[in-house]
Amino acid sequence: MLSFWETESFLNYDTIIIGSGIVGISAAISLKEKAPEKSLLVLERGLFPSGASTRNAGFASFGSLTEILSDLQHTPPETILALTEKRWHGLARLRERLPDSVMNYQHTGGFELLSKKELPALEHIEKVNEVLKPLFPEGTYTNRPDLVKTLGFNPEKVKSVVFNPYEGHLHTGKLMKALLLLAQERGVEIRTGAEVTKIEETNSGIKIYVQDPVRKTVAFQAQKVAVCTNAFSQKLVPELCVKPGRGPIILTKPIPDLKFQGAFDFVEGYYCFRNGGQRVLFGGGRNLAFEQETTTEISYNETILSTLEKLLQEVILPDQKFEIEQRWSGIMGFTEDKQPVIRKLSDRLVMGFACNGIGVSLSSTAGDEIAGLLLEE
């Protein structure tokens, strides 16, 4: 049962965005920039964002040499360039929106570790640099074998390092908190603990049903709706082809004399690590158990976690003792062709998700595109 006041003031909006992850909240900010007069509500099932955006590794990246080489086997170079462009411009847009100091953005560069088996990738550096030349005319990737020793990696396991000067890392929690605050400052209303259970299109708009412990089911109404629920989208729109992928992370206690700073990855981006002050954050290993990790359940795969600890000791920190302080996992959204899904499902309903594991840089351009679609007549 609702009161007259509740019905008058809390239920009707020009636009509703479902999901307050980095894509949903960026879309909300973009929409308010383009159309400040529109009333806008964001509905989030968790107390705070509860998918990937507050649980990731904080890489501000666009892809590694071996990842792009693998993609080139089945994706045209123009498509790879276009997606890299969206990520790169997205990062610039994010850094315009928020000062680097607010999100602890550090422009350290990106590094990829190559094993002996992967050394042939170096023969294709120029080919990949050529693909990305319109974006980075001076070249993107360079071979830096000297860094194996300087940065303290195990020379038996790491044979070279590929450097690109355009990437960095940031503090994921500070970034998300700042975006949520910015959205609210711009007049976006955000309701948390609001799990959407059903979306229903009618002649006069879209009804969004949310469970409420006091009022049972509450039906919101909007003229336009964007679904930004990423890996969880199939629950709301079953015909969508987004696959969940769980990613685990381990974080060490501070390590005195840590030899590296920056954003590192290896094996086509399946593993990534970085420093966070003197700590090391290390994530990945989904490729060890693709099927088991195709899940929306936020828990751990112990086998993957112990492999991460082993690789951390054997490859990354061969001479240093460390202790693990925290472990967690988050859920990403993937598509077959690694392209994000940003499109209209009807005149009123827009979808925006599946950053395919690289959402920090892509989210601001994705948000702009979603807002553009919401404003189309």
Ligand SMILES: Cc1cc2nc3c(=O)[nH]c(=O)nc-3n(C[C@H](O)[C@H](O)[C@H](O)COP(=O)(O)OP(=O)(O)OC[C@H]3O[C@@H](n4cnc5c(N)ncnc54)[C@H](O)[C@@H]3O)c2cc1C
């Ligand atoms: C372990 C891990 C490490 C990663 N590392 C990086 C990295 O270093 N750099 C990088 O760029 N990317 C990284 N990513 C990927 C990045 O985090 C994602 O691409 C990005 O966060 C996706 O944002 P999103 O808003 O689309 O999805 P999400 O953050 O998942 O947001 C979706 C939101 O929708 C909400 N929701 C779902 N269903 C409902 C419902 N029915 N009703 C209401 N709300 C709902 C969820 O609670 C969630 O808050 C990583 C991801 C993981 C899991």
